[in-house]
Amino acid sequence: MHILCTNDDGYLAGGLRVLSRAASELGEVSIVAPDREQSATSHSLTLHHPLRSRRASDGALVVDGTPTDCVILAVNALLTRRPDFCFSGVNHGPNMGEDVLYSGTVAAAMEATVLGIPAVAISYAGTEFTAIESWGEHLRSFLEVAVSRKAFPEATLLNVNLPPIPPQQVKGIRVTTLGQRRYSDSLTRAQDPSGREYFWIGGGNTSWEGGEDSDFHAINEGYISVTPLKLDLTNHSLIEEIRGWGLAL
Numbered sequence: 001m002h003i004l005c006t007n008d009d010g011y012l013a014g015g016l017r018v019l020s021r022a023a024s025e026l027g028e029v030s031i032v033a034p035d036r037e038q039s040a041t042s043h044s045l046t047l048h049h050p051l052r053s054r055r056a057s058d059g060a061l062v063v064d065g066t067p068t069d070c071v072i073l074a075v076n077a078l079l080t081r082r083p084d085f086c087f088s089g090v091n092h093g094p095n096m097g098e099d100v101l102y103s104g105t106v107a108a109a110m111e112a113t114v115l116g117i118p119a120v121a122i123s124y125a126g127t128e129f130t131a132i133e134s135w136g137e138h139l140r141s142f143l144e145v146a147v148s149r150k151a152f153p154e155a156t157l158l159n160v161n162l163p164p165i166p167p168q169q170v171k172g173i174r175v176t177t178l179g180q181r182r183y184s185d186s187l188t189r190a191q192d193p194s195g196r197e198y199f200w201i202g203g204g205n206t207s208w209e210g211g212e213d214s215d216f217h218a219i220n221e222g223y224i225s226v227t228p229l230k231l232d233l234t235n236h237s238l239i240e241e242i243r244g245w246g247l248a249l
Helices: 014-024 069-080 104-114 129-147 216-219 236-243
Strands: 001-004 028-034 053-055 061-063 085-092 118-123 158-162 172-177 180-184 187-191 197-201 203-207 224-232
Touching: 001 014, 001 069, 014 028, 014 085, 014 129, 028 069, 028 203, 028 216, 061 069, 069 104, 085 104, 085 129, 104 118, 104 158, 129 158, 216 224
Parallel strands: 001 028, 001 085, 028 061, 085 118, 118 158, 172 224
Antiparallel strands: 053 061, 158 224, 180 203, 187 197
16 A cells, blocks of 8 residues: 655654654555645645755655645656555644635645545644654554545545544544634734834634534544545535526626
8 A cells, every 4th residue: 555645834744754654554655745834825736936856865755835736746746656545744733623724734635635545634733742743553543444444435535633632541533523713813913123014814812613513522522533524615505595596697
């Protein structure tokens, strides 16, 4: 089995090393990852300048582009054979609720899914990222189940979040829905030393909404959250209603 490992935190990130070691117990691993931090790049592609890759001293292929670029180059140019699976992560921070729309980690797994490769995105929902080191065995066990599926769900990726507790304290795994994250005071407006105005997105306060089966509930209660995400974003329940709006030119 050939496994592609990638991420959005860059090829030197500890989470990627933990993931690739766990995956190496299941098959041959190829790492193709960004050369720098690419968090919140979502599913962006590099279209207006050329991409370059190089091989790092540990054998990883390093790309000066986004996580999506990495997957496209890996599958179509850099690897000698097509991956059977793609694992993206372990992200340094959670990817729950609307985070999945911004996440480069999720986008890499989504691009693999677009290319017909079963994929799993994995994130650690804590802030002490050195703690990811302790998750190796749990990751291996989970990924072993995923790769053993004879028919992985079509056009679907799994979005996994690990709770910020020691692995031995985890209560189990819950299959979840996406919650809803609400940001407040997340935009800073200030002036630089030259008196020019600038804006900084990030920080602030967050609150969550969602049912008992939502991802953030599972994490808060000490469970691993597994959310199946599909490529089709169509709101099928509204098709007939909107057809009845009388839209015309």
